[in-house]
Amino acid sequence: MNPTDTISDRAKAIMESPMRADLEVYFDALENLYHPSKNPQGAFPLNMAENTLGWNLLKSKIQQIQENEIVPDWASKYGNTLGVDSFRETVAQFLSTFLIGCPIQQEHLAFSSGLTSVIDLSVFLLANEGDTAVFPAPAYPVYKNDIGAIPGIKRFDLQTHDTIDELSAGIPLDEKSLRQALKTLEESGERFKILVLTHPDNPTGAVYSDKQLTLIADWCIDHRIHLVVNEIYGCSLIDTNHPAIAGDYPAQVSFRSFGNIMAAYKSPYLHLWYSFSKDFGISGFRVGLVHSYNEAFLNAYANANLTHSVSNYTQWILQCLLEDHDFIADYLRQYQKELTACYVMVVELLKKHQIPYVPSRGSLFVWIDLSDWLEENTDIGQEALWLDIYHATGVLLTPGEGFGHRQKGHFRLVISYHIPSHLRVALQRLDDYLQKTVRTKD
Ligand SMILES: Cc1ncc(COP(=O)(O)O)c(C=O)c1O
DSSP states (O other): OOGGGGSOHHHHHHHTSOSOTTHHHHHHHHHTBOBTTTBTTOBEETTSOOOOTTHHHHHHHHHHHHHHSOOOGGGGSOOOTTOOHHHHHHHHHHIIIIIISSOOOGGGEEEESHHHHHHHHHHHHHSOTTOEEEEEESOOTTHHHHHHTTTOOEEEEEEOOSSGGGGTTOOOOOHHHHHHHHHHHHHTTOOEEEEEEESSOTTTOOOOOHHHHHHHHHHHHHTTOEEEEEOTTTTOBOOTTOTTTGGGOOSOOOOOOTHHHHHHHOOTTEEEEEESTTTTOOGGGOOEEEEEOOHHHHHHHHHHGGGTOOOHHHHHHHHHHHHOHHHHHHHHHHHHHHHHHHHHHHHHHHHHTTOOBOOOSBSSEEEEEOGGGOSSSSHHHHHHHHHHHHHHHSEEOEESTTSOOSOSSEEEEESSSSOHHHHHHHHHHHHHHHHHSOOTTO
């Protein structure tokens, strides 16, 4: 018997749909990770959105909590599937203070095991199987599986621009492009049910202005389309006033959480996603959340979330950590300083080689255009360049494949995977490669 006959049709489809294109090479790089004394020739997996910059600070704080605090009895029991009340209260205060900037209430929050679970469950509850969610391209490749594998929602990549220099003042998403997407989808018999924005964006690091978000929210509410803004990188902000990069930001657009617009509108069509995986570099804790004023959605979420809920022990540790606002303020200050330092290092290399990039305002990335080095302007050419860089330098970028943008030769570089002194070695290797390798467009 064919082993695939033993599984469901859904399982067969999922088997055929790998989560992302770079996993195999990533595991190869992990086997050979760079270390200055133990493995100086090792690899740099700058493809995976991990953040190690603040871990030492967090680790000692978490160790202190485990040594000094008494584990509450609720940590060992079942609890509210949306999250334990005291934890939800602590996170509501954290979000109000450090992300959103206006008060939000715990009853408008639901937690699942990582944002991946939140995405899966949110779209499952907001749309029907076969409906479409729209993402301005380029967008996080894994959204496709998050919304597709179990909820059965389709991904539509909306092209808002051709070249990356069109993104220097932000993502040009407006009413016209949304109307066009709606028309295209309706003409092909598809239902546009959800619009997802990542703010700050993965991979471009761009942010949406308040005015733009308000216009988009109005349009979505008018068309009964759910607008979800993913602020997973909301505290990973670059200091755009840093003298080495300040000239890259002529337009005064700074990050302001969508939570403010939600608080003013309280519409059932507006939602916000957040997770502690990135800003706090604790992807292994698996804690994500949705913030929404849609009561029916949250009631359904409570009933469906038992399969996705966060361990109470993890909620307890995180609660202790987030209660200490002085610590969090200090952590975020130091983290953003280090993130900016890494970003500046990368940008200096890009400037040296006149490589186009999107000036980032936040996130863990720089989105760069290496199309001048492509042998051929195709997916195959893009993959060949990606592997050539990896084999020659040990530096693994994220290839553009899966981000949904039509241009070839764009790559994402993660600035926070390594501490600055290690990142410097990776950049030196890239520098040597770029000097030696002839641009095909020269
Ligand atoms: C935009 C975006 N959303 C969601 C996730 C997944 O988050 P989590 O680790 O909390 O599941 C990622 C991880 O890279 C991401 O970049």
